[in-house]
Amino acid sequence: MSFFFEVLVGGLLAGVMYSLVAIGFVLIYKASGVFNFAQGSMVLFSALTFVSLLERGYPFWLAFLLSLLIMLVLAWAIERWVLRKLVNRSPITLFMATLGLSYIIEGLAQSLWGAQVHGLDLGINDEPFEVFGLLLSQFDLFASAVAGTLVIILSIFFNKTRTGIALRAVADDPLAALAVGINLQRLWLIVWAVAGFVGLVAGLLWGARLGVQFSLSLVVLKALPVLIIGGFTSITGCIVGGLIIGASEKLAEIFIGPYLGGGIENWFPYVLAMLFLLVRPAGLFGERQIERV
């Protein structure tokens, strides 16, 4: 039984990492209705930038600030040259544009900083320790603490600040938001920059786990079932969805996997999300769509 709980807790903590990527998605989807496939490459790009700056001898905080600045420039460029030109297009078109965007960002990241794997040490030791007879990883706990802090900061930002409230207005009804004088383009810039910041945090944590390398951009695919379960528009949903996916994926791998020949981690989350959709088409916390002709 204690083994079961160990796997469960390990899975839950790993799920937090998925949530971090999913949060970046939700931010952009809420504010601009864009399903941002490039979130994964933004994670890669920011982490790669940070590591490369670190390797060139910049101190930690300066490297962090510079990477943030670069993500801001990226957000500006995306708003200026992609989103603004595609205003009022169908969501599918926007999705495909972000697919193109992910190619650009990945190519850019690798031609700027090279394609080799970089190690990243955040100075947290990853030795497991025991709580109530369960072995826990210190790093995973740190990651969940970061995710928790991030969610708190974001919800304060969304509920208390002027910009955050404007963002919620845009998410609710872009036309009405424009009519009351909200500057849509500035808000898009902000939200993409914030998503870049979330991407940087996710990139650092994932990078410390797996090494900073190309496969980081693939975490985007794992974030998708998380979004489906949590709902596309809810940050709380991201966390819950991430926990569900992380836990069930690890449990399935350990307890069902051996009967099927192993490796079911790769597809299990998608099938789970699919089954979930049949029961709750809008996810756990998503807004139900009402359709009119």
Added chain:
Amino acid sequence: MLYREAGQFISHYRADQRLFRLRQDRIGFYLLLASAFVLVPYCGNDYWFSAILIPFLVLSLAGMGLNFLTGYAGQLSLGSAAFMAVGAFSAYNFNLRVEGLPFLLSILLGGVVAGLTGVIFGLPSLKIKGFYVLVSTLAAQFFVQWVFTNFAWFSNDSSSGVITAPPLQVFGLDLSSPAGRYLLTLTIVTALGLLAANIVRSELGRNWMAVRDMDTAAAVIGIAIPKTKLLAFAISSFYLGIAGSLWAFTYLGTVEPHGFDINRSFQILFIIIIGGMGSILGNFLGAAFIVLFPVLMSHIANGLLAGVIDAGHLENFQKIVFGMLIIGFLIKEPNGLASIWQTFRQQLRVWPLRY
């Protein structure tokens, strides 16, 4: 001057329902077919057959498959490669396990199996829509790849799931030379292409477009949504399955499950974005672009910038240019290369006047 419709009157319904209503278009199409079937095999060389023409034709076919689903029926899919894999592996197994089954028939059966798989993974689309359908196609992508990698039965217990092409014998003819493989591919693609052009202008094709444009409205006017969507998944996967068989048997010869990974799905999606969503011609233009673009890029890099750029950089550079092209097309020409061709044709019809 030559491209005029003056004097071509339509006096029968049959004439009205032709694929090419303009006589010049018909002649052009026949000339194109004749040159593809006679001229090209006569003067092409092996490099062109194996490295350019065959992949071009197969990818066009795969593009058609995805275009049914995404371009016509409006269901986004990132699992095209999975259905290609199902087609290839089923065709391989039919050929292996059924004694004396003709090659063409096993490809066809492979397509049918792929179509049925498509229906299964299309089932969730009846309850969900939009981006949510993506997850079902992604499930197909990862699940299918896992099945073919993990269960050696599908690849006749070969190492790491590699399958090898059966002897390419059609009606007693040996078609294993590059020119033969080209002709085989061309015949199948032409037949299915003509079929596709007719499907999309039939009632089914129109229903697909209605569902794409607004499914609630389509349901209101009495289109059976479940049937329409599932048929889109079935026919799309059938085409993709056949394309998968051709990819494995006439293009590569041997293929492993990894050859049908998610990057292949992206590639096919790019074909229809660049070529044109909701257009049959677009698939060919997009596939030609996808096949020729890397060749062109490496020629430029070798010719003009020899020694300046190494292979790794070139690949990244290619990625960047590719991404830019996709965004550029979405912004400037959302209907892809096919719509550029249509505009050109329109201008040709009225030339030298402007309209």
